[in-house]
Amino acid sequence: xxxxxxxxxxxxxxxxxxxxxxxxxxxxxxxxxxxxxxxxxxxxxxxxxxxxxxxxxxxxxxxxxxxxxxxxxxxxxxxxxxxxxxxxxxxxxxxxxxxxxxxxxxxxxxxxxxxxxxxxxxxxxxxxxxxxxxxxxxxxxxxxxxxxxxxxxxxxxxxxxxxxxxxxxxxxxxxxxxxxxxxxxxxxxxxxxxxxxxxxxxxxxxxxxxxxxxxxxxxxxxxxxxxxxxxxxxxxxxxxxxxxxxxxxxxxxxxxxxxxxxxxxxxxxxxxxxxxxxxxxxxxxxxxxxxxxxxxxxxxxxxxxxxxxxxxxxxxxxxxxxxxxxxxxxxxxxxxxxxxxxxxxxxxxxxxxxxxxxxxxxxxxxxxxxxxxxxxxxxxxxxxxxxxxxxxxxxxxxxxxxxxxxxxxxxxxxxxxxxxxxxxxxxxxxxxxxxxxxxxxxxxxxxxxxx
Amino acid sequence: xxxxxxxxxxxxxxxxxxxxxxxxxxxxxxxxxxxxxxxxxxxxxxxxxxxxxxxxxxxxxxxxxxxxxxxxxxxxxxxxxxxxxxxxxxxxxxxxxxxxxxxxxxxxxxxxxxxxxxxxxxxxxxxxxxxxxxxxxxxxxxxxxxxxxxxxxxxxxxxxxxxxxxxxxxxxxxxxxxxxxxxxxxxxxxxxxxxxxxxxxxxxxxxxxxxxxxxxxxxxxxxxxxxxxxxxxxxxxxxxxxxxxxxxxxxxxxxxxxxxxxxxxxxxxxxxxxxxxxxxxxxxxxxxxxxxxxxxxxxxxxxxxxxxxxxxxxxxxxxxxxx
Numbered sequence: 001x002x003x004x005x006x007x008x009x010x011x012x013x014x015x016x017x018x019x020x021x022x023x024x025x026x027x028x029x030x031x032x033x034x035x036x037x038x039x040x041x042x043x044x045x046x047x048x049x050x051x052x053x054x055x056x057x058x059x060x061x062x063x064x065x066x067x068x069x070x071x072x073x074x075x076x077x078x079x080x081x082x083x084x085x086x087x088x089x090x091x092x093x094x095x096x097x098x099x100x101x102x103x104x105x106x107x108x109x110x111x112x113x114x115x116x117x118x119x120x121x122x123x124x125x126x127x128x129x130x131x132x133x134x135x136x137x138x139x140x141x142x143x144x145x146x147x148x149x150x151x152x153x154x155x156x157x158x159x160x161x162x163x164x165x166x167x168x169x170x171x172x173x174x175x176x177x178x179x180x181x182x183x184x185x186x187x188x189x190x191x192x193x194x195x196x197x198x199x200x201x202x203x204x205x206x207x208x209x210x211x212x213x214x215x216x217x218x219x220x221x222x223x224x225x226x227x228x229x230x231x232x233x234x235x236x237x238x239x240x241x242x243x244x245x246x247x248x249x250x251x252x253x254x255x256x257x258x259x260x261x262x263x264x265x266x267x268x269x270x271x272x273x274x275x276x277x278x279x280x281x282x283x284x285x286x287x288x289x290x291x292x293x294x295x296x297x298x299x300x301x302x303x304x305x306x307x308x309x310x311x312x313x314x315x316x317x318x319x320x321x322x323x324x325x326x327x328x329x330x331x332x333x334x335x336x337x338x339x340x341x342x343x344x345x346x347x348x349x350x351x352x353x354x355x356x357x358x359x360x361x362x363x364x365x366x367x368x369x370x371x372x373x374x375x376x377x378x379x380x381x382x383x384x385x386x387x388x389x390x391x392x393x394x395x396x397x398x399x400x401x402x403x404x405x406x407x408x409x410x411x412x413x414x415x416x417x418x419x420x421x422x423x424x425x426x427x428x429x430x431x432x433x434x435x436x437x438x439x440x441x442x443x444x445x446x447x448x449x450x451x
Numbered sequence: 452x453x454x455x456x457x458x459x460x461x462x463x464x465x466x467x468x469x470x471x472x473x474x475x476x477x478x479x480x481x482x483x484x485x486x487x488x489x490x491x492x493x494x495x496x497x498x499x500x501x502x503x504x505x506x507x508x509x510x511x512x513x514x515x516x517x518x519x520x521x522x523x524x525x526x527x528x529x530x531x532x533x534x535x536x537x538x539x540x541x542x543x544x545x546x547x548x549x550x551x552x553x554x555x556x557x558x559x560x561x562x563x564x565x566x567x568x569x570x571x572x573x574x575x576x577x578x579x580x581x582x583x584x585x586x587x588x589x590x591x592x593x594x595x596x597x598x599x600x601x602x603x604x605x606x607x608x609x610x611x612x613x614x615x616x617x618x619x620x621x622x623x624x625x626x627x628x629x630x631x632x633x634x635x636x637x638x639x640x641x642x643x644x645x646x647x648x649x650x651x652x653x654x655x656x657x658x659x660x661x662x663x664x665x666x667x668x669x670x671x672x673x674x675x676x677x678x679x680x681x682x683x684x685x686x687x688x689x690x691x692x693x694x695x696x697x698x699x700x701x702x703x704x705x706x707x708x709x710x711x712x713x714x715x716x717x718x719x720x721x722x723x724x725x726x727x728x729x730x731x732x733x734x735x736x737x738x739x740x741x742x743x744x745x746x747x748x749x750x751x752x753x754x755x756x757x758x759x760x761x762x763x764x765x766x767x768x769x770x771x772x773x774x
Contacts, residue, residue: 061708066454338764339768343715345767346712350712351685356454357691377681425678426670428680428681433676
C-alpha cells in the first residue's frame with residue numbers, strides 16, 4: 001500500500017474487475033483471498049540477524065541499472081542501518097502464544113521508530129514513503145533477516161480498505177493501533193462451502209437495532225487463534241444477485257457469540273481457525289464501506305495480495321543467498337544440484353527486476369491487475385523449487401525439523417492460498433491472453449444445482 | 452528510480468514492428484534458406500535506414516551511440532519477426548569486438564554496408580551466415596583474427612548457414628567479455644521469438660474448433676499458454692536488467708553473471724513457448740510449409756548459440772562459488 005500525491009490510497013487491484021461482475025464467475029475474489037492470512041513471508045531460516053549470527057554473503061547484484069535517486073538511496077541507507085542494529089532475527093512461530101507475544105513486541109519496536117508502516121501517511125504513524133521507497137524498505141527488511149510481520153494481514157489487506165472506504169472515525173480507531181501491533185487483525189473470508197464461488201457465502205447479517213446480527217461460520221482464518229479482531233464478508237441481502245448483497249464487517253474475536261477453534265497447519269502450529277458466529281451483535285460503526293457493497297470493497301485488495309504487498313523480492317533474494325550459502329558450505333559438485341541452486345538464484349534475480357518493472361508501471365499510472373496472477377504463479381513456484389533444492393542438498397538431514405523444513409512447509413502453501421494457481425492460470429489466459437471463456441469454466445453452484 | 456523503457460525506445464520498437472510486419476519476412480527467410488539472400492539483404496538495408504545497424508556504434512564512428520538496452524530492444528523485435536542474417540553478431544557484438552582492432556569497419560557497419568559475423572570458442576564454434584557476411588572474424592583466447600570459411604555445415608534452422616573458420620591474420624586482442632554483448636543479444640532475440648510463438652498460438656487456438664468448441668476454451672490449453680506467458684514476462688525484465696548492468700559502470704563480474712542469467716531464463720522461456728506452440732498447433736505445426744516452423748527451428752538453434760544454458764549456468768555457479 002502506498003499513497004498517491006493527492007493523498008488518497010493507491011491500490012493494486014484491477015479496476016476492470018470492479019466494473020465487471022461477470023469476473024466473479026470462475027475466478028472470483030473469494031478464491032483470490034482464500035487463506036490470505038498465511039503467516040506472511042518466513043524470516044530467514046538458517047541465518048538470524050544481528051542478535052543471532054552473521055548473514056550470508058549478499059549475491060543480490062548491482063542495482064546501478066535501476067537508477068535510484070539520491071533521496072531513495074538515503075532512505076534505503078537509513079532503513080538498512082536501523083534494521084541491522086535492531087532486527088532480532090527469527091522469532092518463535094507467531095502461531096504459538098509465546099511467538100505471538102514476541103512478534104507483537106517487535107511490532108512495537110518497529111512502530112516506535114516509525115518503520116512499521118512506512119508507506120502510510122505520517123499522521124497514522126507512517127513516513128509517507130513513496131512506492132519505490134516502500135519496496136526498497138521491504139528489500140532491506142529481508143536482507144536484514146527481520147521477523148515475519150504478525151501485523152501483515154491488517155496492514156496489507158484491511159488497512160488499504162480502511163483508507164479507501166473507512167470513515168474518519170474508523171481510521172482513527174483502527175489504524176494507529178494496527179500500526180503499533182496493539183491490535184492484530186485476522187481475515188475471515190473463506191467458508192466451508194465458499195471456495196471459488198462467491199454465491200456460496202452463507203454467513204449472514206440481519207438487521208438489528210443500531211447494528212447487525214451475524215450468524216454462520218468462517219474457516220481457514222489465519223491469525224485468528226491469537227488475534228484481537230476479524231474482518232470479512234457476510235450476506236446481508238439473501239435475495240440480491242450473488243455479488244451484491246454482501247457487506248463487509250469488522251468484529252472483535254472475543255465478542256459474545258464468537259467461538260474461535262484453532263486448526264493446526266501442516267507444521268503443527270495453529271495458524272488457522274474456524275470462527276463460529278452465534279447471534280453476534282455488530283454496531284453500524286463496524287460496517288466498512290456501504291451496506292451491500294462488500295464485494296467491491298473486498299476486491300480492492302485482491303490484486304494487492306497477489307501483486308506486491310507480501311511478496312517483496314527481498315524475500316526471495318535473501319532465501320537465494322541462504323541457499324547459495326548452504327550449497328557452498330556443503331561443497332557439492334553434483335551438477336544437477338548446482339544447476340538447481342543456480343536456477344533458484346536466477347529466479348530471485350528475475351523476480352527483483354520484474355518487481356521494479358511493475359513499480360515503474362504503477363508510477364506511470366498503470367495497475368497490477370491480472371499481472372498479479374503472473375506474479376503469483378512465478379513466486380509460488382520459485383518458493384517451492386528453492387526450498388526443495390535446499391532440502392535435497394541437506395540429504396538425509398532434510399527431514400529434521402529446523403528452519404529449512406519450516407520454510408519449505410510454508411512454501412507449499414503458496415500455490416494454494418490467495419487463489420490457487422489453477423485459478424491464476426485461468427485468469428492469465430482469459431484476461432491477459434484473451435482466450436475465450438467458453439462454457440466449461442464455471443461449475444454450477446449448489447444453489448443452481450438445487451434449483 | 453527508473454526501469455521502464457523510455458518513450459524513444461518504445462517508439463523505435465513500434466517503428467521496427469511497422470516496417471517488419473509489412474515486409475513479408477517469412478518469404479525473405481525462406482529464400483535466404485534456399486541460398487537467395489536478395490530479399491534478406493534488401494531488408495538489411497531498410498532496417499539500416501531506420502538505424503538498427505548504427506545503434507551500437509559510437510557516434511564518432513557514424514553510429515547512434517546507443518546503450519546495450521537500446522540494442523536489446525531492437526533485437527527483441529527482430530526476433531519477434533524472425534529476420535534472417537547475422538543480426539545479433541553485427542548489432543550486438545561487432546561494435547565492441549572491433550572498437551580497437553578494426554575501427555575502420557564501424558562506419559560501414561553503422562551505414563549497413565558491412566555485415567559482420569564471428570565465431571568465438573567455446574561460445575559459438577561456427578560463424579553464422581559467413582557466406583553473406585562482408586567481414587568474418589574468429590575470437591580465440593582473446594586473440595581476434597580475420598578468418599576464412601571452411602566447408603559449411605547445416606543448422607537445424609535452414610536459414611542459418613554455419614561454418615567453421617580458419618584464422619588468418621591476427622588483428623588485435625579483445626577482452627573475452629565482449630561476448631556478453633552477443634549472449635545478451637541472443638537472449639533478447641529469444642524473448643522476441645518466444646513472444647511470437649505465444650501470439651501465433653493464441654491466435655490459432657482462438658480460431659481452431661474441435662469437438663464443437665474453440666480449443667482455446669479448454670482449460671488444459673489455457674493453462675499451458677498461461678505458463679508460457681509467465682516465463683516470457685519474467686525473462687524480459689531480466690534481459691532488460693542485464694542490459695542496464697552492461698551499460699553501467701557495474702563490476703564486470705556482476706554484469707556477466709546477469710547476462711548469463713538472462714540467457715538461461717530467455718532460453719527456458721522460448722523453449723517452453725516453442726514446445727507449447729507445437730503441441731497446440733498439432734500436425735500443421737509439424738510441417739515446414741507452415742510458418743510456425745521458422746520460429747520453432749530458430750529458437751532451437753539459438754538455445755545453443757553464444758553459450759548453452761548449461762554453459763551459462765556453470766558460469767553463474769562459478770561466480771557464486773567465488774562470491
